[in-house]
Amino acid sequence: MQKKKIFTALLVTLFFSRTVWAENSIKFLDKELIKQLNNGIYEVVTPKIESSKMEYDRKLPFEKMDFKERNEKYYSIGTAFFINEKELLTAGHVFSPMYFSLRKQFFIRDAAGKVYPVGKINKYSTIRDMLVFNLEQYPEKIRPLTFSGPLDVGDTVFSAGNALGEGISYRAGQVASFTDEREYGKWKDIRFSSPASPGNSGGPLLNLAGEVAGVIVSRANVGENYNVAVPISEFSNLTDKAEFQLRNVTVEIAGTDETVIKDWSFSLPLPAAVTEVAEKSQNSLDAFHKAIAAELTEKVKEKSFPLGPRFRDYLRNQPIFQGLAALVPDIDFKQWTAASxxxxxxxxxxxxxxxxxxxxxxxxxxxxxxxxxxxxxxxxxxxxxxxxxxxxxxxxxxxxxxxxxxxxxxxxxxxxxxxxxxxxxxxxxxxxxxxxxxxxxxxxxxxxxxxxxxxxxxxxxxxxxxxxxxxxxxxxxEITIGYEGEVDDWVEYFSLGKERLPVYFEGAEMVREGSRLQMKLKDFQIDFSNPKISGKSSLHLHLGYANELLLAEDLVRFEIFPQKGSPAHYRIQPFFAPSPFSQENYTATWDEALHSTGEFSGKVINKGERRIIHKTATQTKKTLTAFDGQKIEKLFTVGCSYKTAAEEEGDIEQDCARFFQGVKFF
Structure with missing residues (x-):
């Protein structure tokens, strides 16, 4: 009895499953209809471009590629279909004329591989993601597709197009739902389960009769069949003007939450050549980006670079580094750092x-x-x-x-x-x-x-x-620079003259004669001899921003290392009176420099593996008047640093005194 019940249940289940399958089975396009449709649906391709300038370390191994790829002369970028004897419809993003591209030529390609150059754009809308174009030459056989009426959820549909660049194919599915168009909600997008792959964009979404129900514009995530088509009824809303719109174009300042977010729109009369539409729309979008960037700069100028009061505070104690560093404010423009x-x-x-x-x-x-x-x-x-x-x-x-x-x-x-x-x-x-x-x-x-x-x-x-x-x-x-190089390289660098040198280095001079180094910069000159100085000696010039000028370079630190690789060096460094927001350790350092005490007493100080002698060049004390009228105290310090190893046990005080005497401030 138990076995009979199980057998009966199994029969019922099988019968029910087959009934459901029969009711939900998806029909397929007629083969003869597909042959006709193939004369109306084409790949959109752009030629592969090879640079005549690039040089490789060996011949490009195209023979290692698969047959199709190594023989392919075009990139397949989408699908288009005839809507009458002279015009084709595709998705606007297949061409994306508002974005600069090195690929400027477009063609359609038939199943035999013959290509036909695109002529002019006759209609275009980024909102509807539709583009209508004509050709310079036409295929012999053309079968324009007709438009269908509205669909219902559950209707069988076919994604027709150039799937994965493998030519035109037809894949079945169903209408899954209708959802509001994402940006403006002006119509209901068709969500469908037919597979759609890269290259399907611009292809028609067909019903069982081979009529166009929509234009395929996007595909779901990998592994999902929940793709999107714009209903073909939106075609009637295209006009004789190209319609460009981008929402939420954003510019921002790194490190902060300051942004400007605006929508861009642009139009131009059609028909027009693809190159003309591209050039004019790109110029418009470029100008729009410039305008909103300028708007953001104006919006924050009182607190940002270079006017912001907290940025001016940052200038009192600037960091040193090798190479390039970019200024970065915190979220409120109150703390500034140099990202090095x-x-x-x-x-x-x-x-x-x-x-x-x-x-x-x-x-x-x-x-x-x-x-x-x-x-x-x-x-x-x-x-x-x-x-x-x-x-x-x-x-x-x-x-x-x-x-x-x-x-x-x-x-x-x-x-x-x-x-x-x-x-x-x-x-x-x-x-x-x-x-x-x-x-x-x-x-x-x-x-x-x-x-x-x-x-x-x-x-x-x-x-x-x-x-x-x-x-x-x-x-x-907003980029600052730390220069480092050997003395003889600096001599050649300074010989470049005004054509290449920054304004800060104009008038700079440098000569080395044996172990004697003579150098002139904006604030001081040096005439100093040391038996270890050579063309290989290392010179560091770290530049930052001037405190008193709105926008100019100034010295942060000068260092010369007579023996390359040794930490022993001579230093010249400016200091500025701290601001109310300066860190306590810098305030203490300024106080010592101002009063020639502590590390700036001119006495030998042991610093672990180093011994240093730093002193204030008291004659350099001055009060600067900044561009905004603010008074800023400034002074220079000079210093020497030596290793504590036995080879550095000479008379370092006399050596350092000779360096001090060789520095003359202006």
Missing amino acids: YSMEKIPLSAVQNVHRGESLHFDFQAIVEKSPETPLKDFLDSPKMIMDTLLKAIPYYRSVGTEKVRINSFGEPEQKNVWNDRLGRKWTTSLWFSEHNNFFIASHCLAYPKGALCNVTVKSASILKLNYFDMVKEGSD
Whole structure:
């Protein structure tokens, strides 16, 4: 009896399951209909571009790629379909004309692989993500698709399009739901379960009759079939003007919660060439980014760089570092820091190095040294030489199939621009294109002892017309520099003259004759001899911001290390009266410097493994009148530091006194 009940239940279950399956089975498109549809639905492709300038360390192994990939001459980027004998409809983001791209040519491709160049854009809307275009040449057989009426939840639909770049395919599913359009809620998007892959964008969502119910615009997360199409009824709302809108375009200040968020809109009459639509929309979006960035700057100018009172307080005691550091305020603009990073030394030879470090606003920073036989001026005049040297130390690869091929050179830059920041520093910006992946490489370099100091960006080309270069230039004022180099490299650096040197170094002079060093800077000159001084001696010049001027460079610390690698050194350092917000230890240091006591008494002081002699140059005490009328006290100190090891047990007081006597302040 028990077995009979189980058997009966199993029959009922099987019958019920088969009934449900029958009621929910999805029908498929007729084969003859698919043949007709294939004359109306096409891939959208753009040619693969290869740089004629790039140099690789070996031949690109295209033969290692699979058959289709190594023979493919185009990137498949989407799908389009004929809506009449002369026009095709696709998703607007397939072209995305408002974003800069190195890929400027578009074609449709049929199943036989023949391509037809896109002509003009006739209708366009970012809101509806629809774009209508015509062709310069047309296929022989064209089968325009017809539009359907509204769908219901549960209706069978097909995602037709170029799935994964493998040509046009048809995949079945059902209408899952209708949801409000995300940005404005102007219509109900179609949510459907038919698979949609990269390349399906712009393809038609078809009903069983092969009619267009919607335009596929996005796909769900990997592993989900819950994709989105804009109902074809929205096509009737397209006009003879290109309609651009982006919501919530944002600019912000790092470290703070200060932002400006606005919507961008733009229109232009159609029809127009793709290049014209791209150029005008990109220029508009670029100008919009500039405008809201300027609005943010104006919004915070009374508390931000360089006017903010707490920023001016920060200037009383500025840090030192090697390379580049970016100013960062806290959330309320009350505490300022210089974001600096340690530099990794990468030897290229016994006499040439590259030093690499992180960067707050760029991909990385680097000190790129020239080879000994190359004049500094020639090195700085050749962005290619600088970048080629950098690539020797920091590998950059191109992926070809499963292999990585190292790039030896990007060639000569597409653009080179020399410009001055508001601190009077001379920058060289160079731009290279990486056509195969639609990226760019930009270097922003300053002259540096023995080479160039650069910020480097490697990013998608799409950001180039989003106020990129103006942001770099405006942000450069908020970058401070620590210069370090050997004496003979400094001599060559100072010989560059006004064409390359920052305003702060104008009039600077440096001569070394054997162990005698003569040097002139803005505030002092040095004439000093030491048997350990040579062309290999190390000189550090750390610059920051002037306290009394709104925007100018000034000395933070000067140091010379006679014997390279030894911590023993001579120092000249300015001090400024602390502000009410200065830290207690700095206030105590200022008090000692002001009264020539403690560490600034001129006496030998033991500091563990070092012995120091620091004293105040009392004749340098002065009161500055800042640009805003504020009075600021300033003085200079001079000092010497020695190891406590036996080889440093000479008469350090006399040695330090000779250094003090060799310094003359202006």
